[in-house]
Amino acid sequence: MSPGSSAAMPNDVIFPLEGKRVWVAGHRGMVGSAIVRRLASEGCEILTAGREVLDLERQSAVEAWIADNKPDAIFMAAAKVGGILANDTYPADFLYNNLVIETNIVDAAWRNGVGKVLFLGSSCIYPKFAPQPIMEDALLTGPLEPTNEWYAIAKIAGIKLAQAYRKQHGCDFISAMPTNLYGIGDNFDLNSSHVMPALIRKAHEAKLAGADSITIWGTGTPRREFLNADDCADACVFLMKNYSDFEHVNVGSGEDVTILQLAQLVCEVVGFKGEIITDTSKPDGTPRKLMSADKLRGMGWRPQIELGPGITNTYAHFLSAQ
Ligand code: GFB
Numbered sequence: 351m352s353p354g355s356s357a358a359m360p361n362d363v364i365f366p367l368e369g370k371r372v373w374v375a376g377h378r379g380m381v382g383s384a385i386v387r388r389l390a391s392e393g394c395e396i397l398t399a400g401r402e403v404l405d406l407e408r409q410s411a412v413e414a415w416i417a418d419n420k421p422d423a424i425f426m427a428a429a430k431v432g433g434i435l436a437n438d439t440y441p442a443d444f445l446y447n448n449l450v451i452e453t454n455i456v457d458a459a460w461r462n463g464v465g466k467v468l469f470l471g472s473s474c475i476y477p478k479f480a481p482q483p484i485m486e487d488a489l490l491t492g493p494l495e496p497t498n499e500w501y502a503i504a505k506i507a508g509i510k511l512a513q514a515y516r517k518q519h520g521c522d523f524i525s526a527m528p529t530n531l532y533g534i535g536d537n538f539d540l541n542s543s544h545v546m547p548a549l550i551r552k553a554h555e556a557k558l559a560g561a562d563s564i565t566i567w568g569t570g571t572p573r574r575e576f577l578n579a580d581d582c583a584d585a586c587v588f589l590m591k592n593y594s595d596f597e598h599v600n601v602g603s604g605e606d607v608t609i610l611q612l613a614q615l616v617c618e619v620v621g622f623k624g625e626i627i628t629d630t631s632k633p634d635g636t637p638r639k640l641m642s643a644d645k646l647r648g649m650g651w652r653p654q655i656e657l658g659p660g661i662t663n664t665y666a667h668f669l670s671a672q
Pocket residue numbers: 432433434435437472473474497498501502529530531543544545546548549565566567568572574609632633634635636
């Protein structure tokens with residue numbers, strides 16, 4: 351831990367949110383909307399700004415909005431996100447949009463004296479072949495997974511921005527690295543989504559059509575760790591209140607499954623009894639990315655939502671939006 355920093359136990363809050371003005375940047379996204387839901391019980395004033403009000407890619411607009419609205423704290427949940435195919439297809443968007451949003455918010459937060467900022471990254475920041483489970487200090491120790499290196503570079507830059515402003519200007523800016531997330535408000539578009547919503551949609555549509563099979567991308571052998579977005583939001587609020595240090599913190603469930611196991615679980619929840627076929631012309635991506643959960647667990651935080659009930663709940667929300 352660096353001098354002047356702290357990681358408090360849960361009942362020893364170092365940055366209480368009660369009575370504060372808290373901006374959730376990206377409040378319409380899956381994670382941002384989960385953070386808004388979670389903040390409802392914190393007694394703070396939640397600030398939001400939709401795209402029609404504030405373009406996060408314009409530096410002067412971000413500076414002016416922060417100067418006018420004076421948040422005490424910011425959750426940086428705004429980002430260009432997507433699954434393996436979207437990452438691979440739109441490298442410029444994933445690199446540029448994310449870099450510009452991060453730099454605009456971090457710099458404007460410093461200029462306006464915002465008390466605390468939490469930057470949200472992703473487990474893809476780690477090297478493709480990092481030792482498992484991946485510890486926080488594996489960052490920048492090896493080459494990245496090519497399908498998402500553009501997004502990873504942007505997210506690594508976000509961590510470094512928070513660290514640089516902490517080091518040079520003494521800002522209380524921290525970073526959280528969530529694992530693969532899913533849940534309410536997920537993107538179910540088959541071309542741009544992550545694996546979980548894609549499998550829910552495929553299994554549901556196959557069931558309705560009376561199909562014999564669904565097709566999953568890749569070999570089905572890669573392993574992924576999943577965390578429900580509501581658990582992630584709870585961890586973000588926990589870190590905002592209890593953590594103040596240089597190093598980023600992994601936010602995961604501590605357990606992983608193969609993509610084939612995930613597909614079987616999704617089919618069970620959805621009630622699709624057909625075959626699962628693999629399409630090996632599609633990429634697998636990283637073979638495994640299970641993050642170490644030790645650091646956050648050591649501070650006293652645990653996820654609450656198991657994978658099975660989490661999928662059931664996400665499927666119910668998918669159905670209610672049909
Ligand atoms: O969730 P996903 O798109 O992203 O894919 P990553 C995870 C695994 O599921 C890959 C397989 O091995 C996919 O080939 N998969 C099987 C599918 N069927 C499907 C399908 O129908 N749709 C999708 N999307 N995948 C992303 C990164 O990597 O993870 C991002 O690209 C970010 O940058 C995110 O870090 C958390 O886990 O491979």
